[in-house]
Amino acid sequence: MKLFTTLLLVLFGFFSSENYSEKIPWRAPDQLTWADFQGVPEGNSSYVASTNSGLSFSYSYSERNGERIFEYTIQSNFYPKLSWYRPEAASEYILKHEQTHFDISELHARIFRKRMEEFNFSDNRKEEIRRIYETIETERKIMQDRYDAESDHSKNEVGEHVWRNFVAAQLKAYDAWR
Helix, strand or coil: CEEEEEEEECCCCCCCCHHHCCCEECCCCCCCCHHHCCCCCCCCCCCCEECCEEEEEEEEEEEECCEEEEEEEEEEEECHHHCEECHHHCCHHHHHHHHHHHHHHHHHHHHHHHHHHHCCCCCCHHHHHHHHHHHHHHHHHHHHHHHHHHHCCCCCHHHHHHHHHHHHHHHHHCHHHC
């Protein structure tokens, strides 16, 4: 077996940060608990909690018995040391809001897997993968921001429930790419 390329990309931005080394992968039916939030609250923030989540990705390209093999793994992660809450204001309702942020990251991991599966790669796969990732990451950030805006950071209960139902339905729609 000849290994042409093995590449590990942690596509989140802070490659050497110790805070990103500890992570919790998204797994159904597991849900976040307040014990998962191990970071220090931002002193001037008026928010009750903050979830830090994102995507990690690795792939390898090899040749076995004359056949080219392209394998990849995509995972959504929660970063405990970068996620925090204020215990005096925490509630199950707020925890569900934070879980939905993590679920949005998982949704985009599934979308990423689907696009990778459907893409017809050329010999320039490294650049093609980078472009796919950048598109997914932009879409993920936009959705995270829309969720916070339309739920008013969980204060708008109607908006909050609309978003929870929407994200749950999208996760179900992309279940084949779990």
